Amino acid sequence: MTPAPTIVPAVPPEAPLAMPVQDLSRWSEADGHRPAAHPTPTLARLFVFGGAGLLTAYGAVQMYEVVSVAGSTTALQWLLLLLFTLNFSWIALAFTSALLGFAALLRRRGPDPAPGPLTTRTAVVMPVYNEATARTFAAVEAIRESIEVTGQGAQFDYWVLSDSTQADAWIAEERAFLALRHKLGDGARLYYRHRPKNHHRKAGNIADFVSRWGGHYDRMLVLDADSLMSGDCVVRLAAAMQADPDAGIIQSLPLIINRNTLFARVQQFAARIYGPVIATGLSLWSGRDGNYWGHNAIIRTRAFAAHCGLPDLPGKPPFGGHVLSHDFVEAALIRRAGWSVTMLPDLPGSYEESPPSLIDIAVRDRRWAQGNLQHARLIGTAGLKLPSRQHFATGIAGYVASPLWAAQLVVGVALALQTAYIRPEYFPSEFRLYPVWPRFDPERALQLFGLTMGILLAPKLFGLVLALLDRAVRRASGGAIRLVLSALIETLLSALIAPIAMLIQSGSVVQILLGRDTGWNPQRRDDGSIPFRDIVRRHRWHTILGLVSGIAAFAIATSLFLWMSPTILGLVLAIPISWASGQLTYGLALKRLGLLMTPEEREPPAVALRAAALQAENAARGFDDADALGAIQADAALRRAHVAMLPASPPRRRGSVDAERVLAQAKLAEAETAAEAAAWLSPKERMALLHDAALVDRAARLPA
Incomplete structure (x- = not known):
């Protein structure tokens, strides 16, 4: 009888690191x-915050005059x-x-020299949650191959950390893992x-890895399931941390x-042209x-273990329970402990993907909104650096801005309605000889509108100017004329989408304030x-609101209708815009x-081309298709x-019953075939x- 082949363990021996839960009230x-x-x-900081403060004061004074x-x-x-x-x-x-970013990029220096030899070990970790296996394992293999080309591959290990809760996804991952390792x-x-239970979701997934195997590694490079990074980028990140003993x-x-798709290509263009400036x-x-x-970043493992154990917040979700947007909090806590958190925005070779349609990004945005608003309970954490609190405040403001914008529009309409139909206040609190009419200075209002739009669109203009000045980027983007046309298309589509996104985000904020928790569905990629x-x-309802607003604004005053026309148009066209956003036809036509x-589309990065080829090979093997x-x-x-x-089963407590296991056992006992059991479970x-x-x-x- 031939003995069964030896099975190589899927994980190395554990090397635990203590990851204590942090006290947010004392430090x-x-x-x-x-x-x-x-x-x-x-x-x-003085330029950014002082300048923003002065601009805001000027705008407020001008609005008061209006x-x-x-x-x-x-x-x-x-x-x-x-x-x-x-x-x-x-x-502002x-x-x-x-x-500030624009001024710095105008004086852009050349690329840094190649890094020296790495002397410490790094774990490249990819957390997955019910993802397409063909894609994720292709990305891991492509990243690994690219790192090997640098000659420093021996310093890196690769981990796929699964939190999948669907049986087909789990077994597909195991099949892909075994095939790739072979x-x-x-x-x-x-x-x-x-993990048998996806406790605390991605944060818990990473924490489980750190607390069990983190002792093997000086650093970990955290990815998302849609991440890609070139070997040179990974090695440079590792070298940067090796050279900076204070980097966390x-x-x-x-x-x-x-x-x-149309929507995703708009996002792709905006991120590439405007993103570096911001x-x-x-x-x-x-x-x-x-x-x-939360991804495409390198982390000092022991510092993370010592200072980034996240507590559960008192109360129920959406504001209580586990920390949803964990990345901001982990950065704040590791900075609190004296380790630095820095960004290398000019480091090439770091990539991700984005949701393909407006609805898909709204689903993801709902989860982000809850996580960012939850930071209102964390912004007062003891010992945090002031910039960390600012990052929390900025994240909160990013979502509160939508209902504030909506409220500003409502108040503006109410004032116009008051001016048109409501009689003046003849008896104000203070004595006056004449009634108080709610009036506006139209000329000053127009000037303020122009200033607001200029400030709003300036970051796009900065990015466009830099792209036009960079010969390689300009040519790869289709030349100066096509680049300008692309920026105009992006600006127009973004303007039409903005009021829809405003209402979606406003609805999300209201739901969160009413105590409605979001789920954690896998992202459609x-x-x-x-x-x-x-x-x-x-x-x-977006369309109905747009129609009602348009009719009401026109009935009140033609000037009000013209002032609100961009918002009205975006809402009236919400259905066709959202439909078009997910269409491949329009995106490919452009x-x-x-x-x-x-540039990355004109000349795709080598790691992206390799990942696409490997994904096709994996898809042909049918990992994701099998039951x-x-x-x-x-x-x-x-x-x-x-x-x-x-994993080893935890000891069962007396009197406790795993209902799913008992039912599965009973159905297996009664089933006569595997197909019958599969249909019942x-x-x-x-x-x-x-x-x-x-x-x-x-x-x-069981027989088949």
């Missing part, structure tokens, strides 16, 4: 890292002034930060771990690639007090359209015309490997079966 500097003295970007032309100001006018000032401060800060041979340095997190700037400004004023976006009936259902092109139970039953080697990869029962070696064996012995 002592003595508990942290003692860094060397580093300069603070005081002048950059609404107080009659010499008196009503309550509604004061409210309009307040809302305008809050909204204006938000765009974005403007001054982008202006392909790579003995020196694969490739590992796979599946170093964040790269991921560019969007591989997108073909990111450079942010990097300059943040200095060593930067932020972390592939190109493709959404059924038209779902689009109509999602946007019908691509054929050379519009919305980016989990059928695959386990048909392949004895896969079954043995699956059982070997199962619910998704949770399938997962319970696959977590139990005895039930896996029993299912395998």
